[in-house]
Amino acid sequence: LAKTTQPISMDSYEGQEVNITCSHNNIATNDYITWYQQFPSQGPRFIIQGYKTKVTNEVASLFIPADRKSSTLSLPRVSLSDTAVYYCLVGGIGMPAGGTSYGKLTFGQGTILTVHP
Amino acid sequence: DVKVTQSSRYLVKRTGEKVFLECVQDMDHENMFWYRQDPGLGLRLIYFSYDVKMKEKGDIPEGYSVSREKKERFSLILESASTNQTSMYLCASSFLTGRTGELFFGEGSRLTVL
Structure with a gap:
C-alpha cells in the first residue's frame, strides 16, 4: 500500500499562494493521487485528482513529477475560508484483481492549513 | 448533488452494547x-x-463488522462496543470505475462509548 507523508501544519496569509507537498514513495502504477479538504464537523470534500504531470481546476492545481513519488497541491491566493485540513489520498479503484491496491484508499494524516488575516 | 446520509450525528453507548451505524447513498x-x-x-x-x-x-477491521444487503446501504456494526471505539465514523461512496478515488463523504457519526 502506498503510504503518504504530509507536513502536519502550515501557516499562510490571505492572498498568498500555498503549496502542500505529499510524499508517496510506494505509489503503484494504477494509483491515482487525490486531494481532499475537510472542515470541522464535516466529511472530507474532493478538491482535485491527477495521475501525472499537472492538473488544474477552478480551485487548485496539482503538480506530479515524472517519478510520481510526490505531489504538490497548489492553492492560489488563499482566503480565511481555506483554513482546513488537507488530505492527500493515493490509491485506485477498479475490478478486483490480485495484488492491486483496489479499494484500499489510504489517507495521510493530513495538513492543517491556517490562513491568517 | 450526491448525498451520503449517515443515520446519527451523535451517539452515546455503553461498553458491551451492540451498535449499528447506518449509511445510505443516493x-x-x-x-x-x-x-x-x-x-x-x-x-x-x-x-x-x-x-x-x-x-x-480495510486497515483496522478488528472489532467491527459490516453489512451490505442493498446497493445504497452500508452498515457498520460494533458487536460489543468498547471505549477505544469512541471516535468519529465517516461513511463514503464512489463509482467503481471512472473518476477513481473521488469519494463522497457523509457528515460523520460521532460515537462515544462510556
Whole structure:
C-alpha cells in the first residue's frame, strides 16, 4: 500500500499562494493521487485528482513529477475560508484483481492549513 | 448533488452494547466505505464494499463488522462496543470505475462509548 507523508501544519496569509507537498514513495502504477479538504464537523470534500504531470481546476492545481513519488497541491491566493485540513489520498479503484491496491484508499494524516488575516 | 446520509450525528453507548451505524447513498455508487477519524491519526479505513454482499477488510477491521444487503446501504456494526471505539465514523461512496478515488463523504457519526 502506498503510504503518504504530509507536513502536519502550515501557516499562510490571505492572498498568498500555498503549496502542500505529499510524499508517496510506494505509489503503484494504477494509483491515482487525490486531494481532499475537510472542515470541522464535516466529511472530507474532493478538491482535485491527477495521475501525472499537472492538473488544474477552478480551485487548485496539482503538480506530479515524472517519478510520481510526490505531489504538490497548489492553492492560489488563499482566503480565511481555506483554513482546513488537507488530505492527500493515493490509491485506485477498479475490478478486483490480485495484488492491486483496489479499494484500499489510504489517507495521510493530513495538513492543517491556517490562513491568517 | 450526491448525498451520503449517515443515520446519527451523535451517539452515546455503553461498553458491551451492540451498535449499528447506518449509511445510505443516493447516487447508485458501487463502492462504499467506512472510515474512522481520530485526532493525530487521520482517516483510517475499517471496511469497504464494491458490491452488494461483498466486503473487504480495510486497515483496522478488528472489532467491527459490516453489512451490505442493498446497493445504497452500508452498515457498520460494533458487536460489543468498547471505549477505544469512541471516535468519529465517516461513511463514503464512489463509482467503481471512472473518476477513481473521488469519494463522497457523509457528515460523520460521532460515537462515544462510556
